[in-house]
Amino acid sequence: MKTTIIGIAGGSGSGKSTFTNRLKNFFGENITVIYHDNYYRANDKLSMEERRKINYDHPQALETDLLVKHLEKLKAGKSIKCPVYDFTQHNRSDKTITIHPSRVIVVEGILIFQDERLRDAFDIKIFVEADADERILRRVVRDMDERGRELQDIIEHYLATVKPMHYLYVEPTRNVADIVLNSGLNDVAFDVMKTKIESILENPDED
């Protein structure tokens, strides 16, 4: 069985997970989804205070080598144990999820097009775009609701690292995308990708 790998990148709060989860909800077990966020490094030796100060928007914060290895294993038909990141603790949890190989793998993350090895592994590259003001407003709501953050922390973190790293490492990768979406809720884009994935699933041995 051939494997088709689809990368979905974009800034934090752009709507990557919204688009990715829509595909996952539609295709269920027929596709595999991997979040680069789960590959944030384990920092067990650091205190919570030290972990809070890490620049999580720099490529070095992620164990991308492990994700590259995992994609190679999945392509070779082997299952992987994917780490599970705990945003509330700024640390990797002790849980893992077993992910089995499948015809279509979707990989999502802010920095996935920044790494050459990942870029080369993707058969289709999608970049989700949204204005910076919308992204930060969404992030405030999400980080307070789901990631256990205070407003002041989110603002400081955004200005100190999220925003500068976005313009340094995320935004420039828009140019390598095959498709740029203006929203993770775009119905036409969803229909186009749904049709494409259906056709890939119907042809297990085609490139």
Ligand SMILES: Nc1ncnc2c1ncn2[C@@H]1O[C@H](COP(=O)(O)OP(=O)(O)O)[C@@H](O)[C@H]1O
């Ligand atoms: N086009 C949109 N309009 C309004 N809200 C959106 C839109 N896209 C995403 N959201 C909301 O913004 C938040 C962040 O979106 P998410 O998909 O998690 O972003 P990302 O994965 O890129 O960080 C979520 O609560 C989501 O429901």
Ligand SMILES: O=c1ccn([C@@H]2O[C@H](COP(=O)(O)O)[C@@H](O)[C@H]2O)c(=O)[nH]1
């Ligand atoms: O411990 C952490 C690790 C990462 N972050 C932030 O997460 C976003 C990326 O996730 P999205 O789902 O794409 O928003 C990144 O901007 C990091 O700053 C964090 O807050 N804490």
